[in-house]
Amino acid sequence: MVDGKAAEAMPAKGKNADLPARAVSALVMVAVAGLALWLGGIWLDLFIGAVVVATLAEFVLLVLKATRQQGARFIGIAAGAIYIGLAGSALIRFPSAMVIGIIGAVVFVDTFAYFFGRTLGGPKIAPAISPSKTWAGLLGGTVGAAIWLTGWLYVVSHAAVGSVGDWLDVYDMVQLLGMGAVVAVFAQAGDFFESWLKRRAGVKDSSQLIPGHGGVFDRTDGMIPVTLLAAAVFGAAL
Secondary structure, three states: OOOHHHHHHOOOOOOOOOHHHHHHHHHHHHHHHHHHHHHOHHHHHHHHHHHHHHHHHHHHHHHHHHOOOHHHHHHHHHHHHHHHHHHHHHHHHOOHHHHHHHHHHHHHHHHHHHHHHHHHOOOEOOOOOOOOOEHHHHHHHHHHHHHHHHHHHHHHHHHHHOOOOOOOOHHHHHHHHHHHHHHHHHHHHHHHHHHHHHHHHOOOOOOOOEOOOEOHHHHHOOHHHHHHHHHHHHHHHO
């Protein structure tokens, strides 16, 4: 078994050697998710259910590798089932616009964090847990989330009232950056949690299902806490 720290520290063939595979896989994932969102109804529910099952299966495998005591395994799997299940249940109950908002926000956080981190480098946030996460990446995630939220809120507001008026002033920009920072922190917290679990399990990825991205849990780790955040903030109104 490859040690988690050693696996994450292995030098890449090139700084962006995995970019082509990541790009192709990302396009496929966007296409599949987009089709499910376009079809809506039972198809969207089935898609979300399949993602939840795949995420939970990978989580269980990580827990089994990371723990030896049966009691710890039971607690870990039970907690993970609640953690992942609640997020999946919230996504199914959310309207499509909210699902798009959550997915887009996390994708923008991950994408901007990836490129800011690779380009700027700099100090690590918690190298003992995830050597690849930098403060520059968190800044990029904040910027990405703010950009996405700006566009998403514009579209949602326009669809709701037909016009958004002069809403994007300095105060609004500060609010959007603040919202972007919160979303980025929650998404990164999910990343850190999975990174910690993978290091305990001694693996680099939750699986090898998605070329360039690892497993399904590697893609949903940040989405779970962001979904739970959205459920806590907007759940009662929906």
